[in-house]
Amino acid sequence: MTAKDLLQTHQLKRTSCREGLLNAFLASKEALSESDLRDQVAGSYDRTTFYRSFKTLLDAGVIHKIVVDNTLVKYALTTPLTRQHEHVHFFCTCCHTIQCLHSPMTFNLELPMGFHREDVEILIKGTCPTCC
Numbered sequence: 001m002t003a004k005d006l007l008q009t010h011q012l013k014r015t016s017c018r019e020g021l022l023n024a025f026l027a028s029k030e031a032l033s034e035s036d037l038r039d040q041v042a043g044s045y046d047r048t049t050f051y052r053s054f055k056t057l058l059d060a061g062v063i064h065k066i067v068v069d070n071t072l073v074k075y076a077l078t079t080p081l082t083r084q085h086e087h088v089h090f091f092c093t094c095c096h097t098i099q100c101l102h103s104p105m106t107f108n109l110e111l112p113m114g115f116h117r118e119d120v121e122i123l124i125k126g127t128c129p130t131c132c
Helices: 003-009 016-027 034-044 047-059
Strands: 063-069 072-077 088-092 098-101 122-126
Touching: 003 016, 016 034, 016 047, 016 072, 034 047, 034 072, 047 063, 063 098, 072 098
Parallel strands: 088 122
Antiparallel strands: 063 072, 088 098
16 A cells, blocks of 8 residues: 555545655554654654644554653554554564554453443563564
């Protein structure tokens, strides 16, 4: 799928900044931080355009947020599997990369009475195949 296809699928206007951001995600096999994206595409766009485009992609669900801790947040493309928001992320403690694990997983979490689940975020920390 191309950046153009992703924008059409989410019924978003095609702009060069949005395409640039999506091309950065499409070229990467791992999740990217805002600073990674700025380094790759922001030089071509002013700060306001960059953040407005970034926020539009996030709000539309084209990309999703992955919170490792209060100092590390990364983003990845949303796929049909990750769209369900119940998938696993893997954080490598050596190289600090984050990957969405795309194999289907089942979550059978029973909450106490009166609790209602809205979302499930699971982060596995360990060592990736490159660092092992």
